[in-house]
Amino acid sequence: MRSRKALLFWYIILGLIVFLTLFSSVLAPFGPNEMSMDEVYLAPSGDHWLGTDHLGRDVLSRLLVGGKVTLTVASISVLLSLIIGIVYGGISGYFGGVIDAVMMRLLEALITIPSLIIILVLQAFTQGSMWHMALIIGLTGWLVTARIVRSEFIRLKDAEFVKMAKMFGTPIWKILFGHLLRNSIPAIFVITLFNFAGAIFMEVSLSFLGIGIPPAIPSWGNMLYYAQNDILIGAWWIALFPGIMIFMTILAINFIGEAWKNPTWRRLND
Amino acid sequence: MIDVRDLSIRINDKQITDHVDFNIPRGKIITLVGESGSGKSMTISAMLGMLTTDINVSGKVIYEGRNLLDVSDKDMKSVRKKDIFTIFQDASNSFNPSVKLGRQMYAYSGGRIGDTTDVFNVKMLPVLDKLGLSWDITEQYPFQLSGGMLQRCMIACAFYVEPELLIADEPTSALDMVLQKQFIQLLIQLNEERGTTILLVTHDLDIVAEAAHEMVVMQQGRVVETGTVETVFSQPRHAYTKRLLESRF
Numbered sequence: 001m002r003s004r005k006a007l008l009f010w011y012i013i014l015g016l017i018v019f020l021t022l023f024s025s026v027l028a029p030f031g032p033n034e035m036s037m038d039e040v041y042l043a044p045s046g047d048h049w050l051g052t053d054h055l056g057r058d059v060l061s062r063l064l065v066g067g068k069v070t071l072t073v074a075s076i077s078v079l080l081s082l083i084i085g086i087v088y089g090g091i092s093g094y095f096g097g098v099i100d101a102v103m104m105r106l107l108e109a110l111i112t113i114p115s116l117i118i119i120l121v122l123q124a125f126t127q128g129s130m131w132h133m134a135l136i137i138g139l140t141g142w143l144v145t146a147r148i149v150r151s152e153f154i155r156l157k158d159a160e161f162v163k164m165a166k167m168f169g170t171p172i173w174k175i176l177f178g179h180l181l182r183n184s185i186p187a188i189f190v191i192t193l194f195n196f197a198g199a200i201f202m203e204v205s206l207s208f209l210g211i212g213i214p215p216a217i218p219s220w221g222n223m224l225y226y227a228q229n230d231i232l233i234g235a236w237w238i239a240l241f242p243g244i245m246i247f248m249t250i251l252a253i254n255f256i257g258e259a260w261k262n263p264t265w266r267r268l269n270d
Numbered sequence: 271m272i273d274v275r276d277l278s279i280r281i282n283d284k285q286i287t288d289h290v291d292f293n294i295p296r297g298k299i300i301t302l303v304g305e306s307g308s309g310k311s312m313t314i315s316a317m318l319g320m321l322t323t324d325i326n327v328s329g330k331v332i333y334e335g336r337n338l339l340d341v342s343d344k345d346m347k348s349v350r351k352k353d354i355f356t357i358f359q360d361a362s363n364s365f366n367p368s369v370k371l372g373r374q375m376y377a378y379s380g381g382r383i384g385d386t387t388d389v390f391n392v393k394m395l396p397v398l399d400k401l402g403l404s405w406d407i408t409e410q411y412p413f414q415l416s417g418g419m420l421q422r423c424m425i426a427c428a429f430y431v432e433p434e435l436l437i438a439d440e441p442t443s444a445l446d447m448v449l450q451k452q453f454i455q456l457l458i459q460l461n462e463e464r465g466t467t468i469l470l471v472t473h474d475l476d477i478v479a480e481a482a483h484e485m486v487v488m489q490q491g492r493v494v495e496t497g498t499v500e501t502v503f504s505q506p507r508h509a510y511t512k513r514l515l516e517s518r519f
Contacts, residue, residue, distance in 0.1 A: 164364055
């Protein structure tokens with residue numbers, strides 16, 4: 001019972017974050033890039049709730065708009081990795097045999113290379129815009145999804161209901177979508193949630209290193225990057241609030257993912 | 271009705287079944303008895319043309335004058351769709367867990383013989399009624415029903431399709447004793463009322479005694495004994511059959 005309430009809390013937190021960032025253009029009190037040299041490094045106050053940064057930009061406004069950028073990049077990349085993962089894992093799991101062996105060895109080879117390195121290389125080519133970021137994170141994030149889809153397909157393709165369907169000549173696409181993919185959705189959903197948290201983290205880390213989203217666009221990672229210097233002069237608010245947002249978002253997604261991982265819990269809510 | 275002659279199945283160099291011969295007479299309940307690994311299920315799969323191409327099958331399965339091992343894919347599909355209905359061991363795995371039963375039962379019955387959903391709704395209602403199932407189950411998911419009920423849903427589809435031959439591959443091994451008995455009664459009912467020929471694969475001799483007219487005993491890929499249930503039970507000839515009968519409670 002207690003965990004049910006805790007889960008509700010995380011749903012609300014995540015919903016609130018998504019709501020705030022979704023309507024950031026309406027909710028932000030100032031323009032995210034509106035500079036005012038008279039108001040640099042103002043501490044949180046009635047005018048600027050969360051203070052201002054080194055160019056006099058309102059931290060709250062940047063936080064909201066930056067959230068939109070971060071979450072958009074994460075969503076697009078997760079969608080992309082989901083599609084690649086399902087297709088790759090699906091082919092590997094359904095056909096099996098030599099195809100499966102080759103595809104899985106390739107995948108294992110890719111998994112051993114830290115995705116950060118691949119991303120760094122790709123970033124050097126694309127010179128990073130927001131869309132390129134999403135593309136790159138998506139292209140490197142599908143490996144685990146593919147493995148999960150593969151194992152689900154292998155488990156399901158020998159199930160008796162699939163045998164029954166094959167027996168009276170159900171078309172292959174119907175078996176793939178209606179029987180295999182449809183019954184893999186719970187597992188895919190959970191892994192996608194964790195991927196989403198991972199993608200947020202990836203954007204933040206890259207931007208924090210200064211190789212992510214271009215500096216002109218506010219994102220949570222970018223804000224942290226610029227806050228590195230500001231901390232030294234005591235402007236703690238510039239780093240703290242994006243930090244809290246990142247922390248809460250990833251935490252909320254992970255708690256929700258953990259809950260969905262548990263099938264008995266899922267069943268009770270059907 | 272179906273004549274299995276000289277059916278041998280080989281995977282690589284391993285002989286799974288060796289010159290299996292038996293005959294399924296029309297309108298009878300015939301059981302295929304044998305320990306696990308004796309090649310019962312493989313024989314069934316071979317008859318239905320469900321084995322993968324890397325498995326070597328030789329011999330003949332004569333059905334209505336045609337050898338099922340030679341017919342085209344299209345003809346085989348039509349036989350599997352209309353003439354033969356198969357029930358597997360565990361009904362809870364025979365239904366797709368994420369689709370409502372109504373839709374699946376339609377796919378397993380009306381859909382395969384070309385009826386529309388309207389026809390299905392009209393024809394299925396009395397069948398479910400007769401089997402003691404309410405129409406509400408069509409709106410439920412498989413995990414909401416017990417194994418016994420799901421197996422009855424499967425039988426309902428068989429009643430609907432009225433196939434020439436019903437193949438049941440150890441249909442009762444996932445059920446408790448009471449449900450087993452009920453299920454066997456339903457099979458007998460199907461056989462007596464509609465004249466459906468039934469091939470029952472089992473290792474349970476009580477079920478054989480209860481339901482079957484004829485039996486085929488398999489051991490290690492060979493048929494060691496065939497005959498009517500009365501003869502085999504009263505005068506078993508092969509040592510393995512004798513041992514089987516002795517191990518009965």
